Amino acid sequence: MATKFYCRNEKCDKYNEEIHFNSVSYVIRDGHLTPKERLVCDHCNQEVEMVNVKNEGGAGFNLARFDSLSNDDKKRWIMERNKKVRKHDAEMKRFYEKKILGTNLD
Known part of the structure; x- marks a missing residue:
């Protein structure tokens, strides 16, 4: 499961574009992983939407x-x-x- 962030402000230049953050710290709230701090778009200062995307294929690492x-x-x-x-x-x-x-x- 991968997490992607999108700006949903229609007036923003980055509307519906994926936004990348250098580092995101997560905490468990109500049994779900959520970002520790509020994540905002660097263009419009509106909070971004978090979308969970199911990965196709393997996990990408060799365990043991x-x-x-x-x-x-x-x-x-x-x-x-x-x-x-x-x-x-x-x-x-x-x-x-x-x-x-x-x-x-x-």
Whole structure:
């Protein structure tokens, strides 16, 4: 279940357009999740309408995938992850060396 917010003020430029918020804190009121603070449209300052949309497909994450792998698969997965981390760390080290020295090391 996803939550989307829409401005329903007919005089607003963003009428019937989906409005995105950087972060929304929720609380449970009357057994339902509701935003903690009042959410308003940034154009007209009217409260936005909250619409629950049913997602199609899966949830988009692998729950307990690692635990279900065999020991050989776990080892292979960890080794691949370590290679990616090592590569990223080397790139970041090179980036900061260039930044500190202020020269092109290539």
